[in-house]
Amino acid sequence: xxxxxxxxxxxxxxxxxxxxxxxIGSPVASQDGRSKLAAFVFRTEGCADPAxxxxxxxxxxxxxxTRKSVALKLTALSTPGVYAVYPTWGSDGDWVVSxxxxxxxxxxxxxxPVGPGGFxxxxxxxxxxxxxxxxxxxxxxxxxxxxxx
Numbered sequence: 001x002x003x004x005x006x007x008x009x010x011x012x013x014x015x016x017x018x019x020x021x022x023x024i025g026s027p028v029a030s031q032d033g034r035s036k037l038a039a040f041v042f043r044t045e046g047c048a049d050p051a052x053x054x055x056x057x058x059x060x061x062x063x064x065x066t067r068k069s070v071a072l073k074l075t076a077l078s079t080p081g082v083y084a085v086y087p088t089w090g091s092d093g094d095w096v097v098s099x100x101x102x103x104x105x106x107x108x109x110x111x112x113p114v115g116p117g118g119f120x121x122x123x124x125x126x127x128x129x130x131x132x133x134x135x136x137x138x139x140x141x142x143x144x145x146x147x148x149x
């Protein structure tokens with residue numbers, strides 16, 4: 001009985017030390033056939049019960065100098081806490097997908113630049129909160145400048 005208590009305490013300490021965040025990957029990484037046409041997939045990390053996490057997403061675009069926002073419908077995949085993001089925002093302009101999620105009292109956010117070649121993992125930014133409007137605007141401007149170079 002003492003060992004069970006020790007193991008339970010150790011697991012609780014490890015779980016408490018984890019930070020709620022997102023991990024992004026290519027659609028192939030999910031090993032779920034439904035994600036084949038997705039722009040990318042992501043997994044929630046650091047949530048004791050991934051099925052209880054809530055996540056929303058928007059595609060924020062800059063098309064010939066005009067801002068556009070598209071609410072995205074996330075598709076939950078067969079593994080709890082894994083979602084596919086489909087490119088419903090169109091092919092014109094520069095786009096950043098903004099993710100925001102909560103798990104219990106924890107919060108996470110991410111900005112994922114998406115271009116004609118797919119999502120840009122290296123330029124993605126992750127936060128322990130929702131991204132601010134300023135961070136989103138900066139990500140769009142950086143993407144737009146890189147594409148023009």
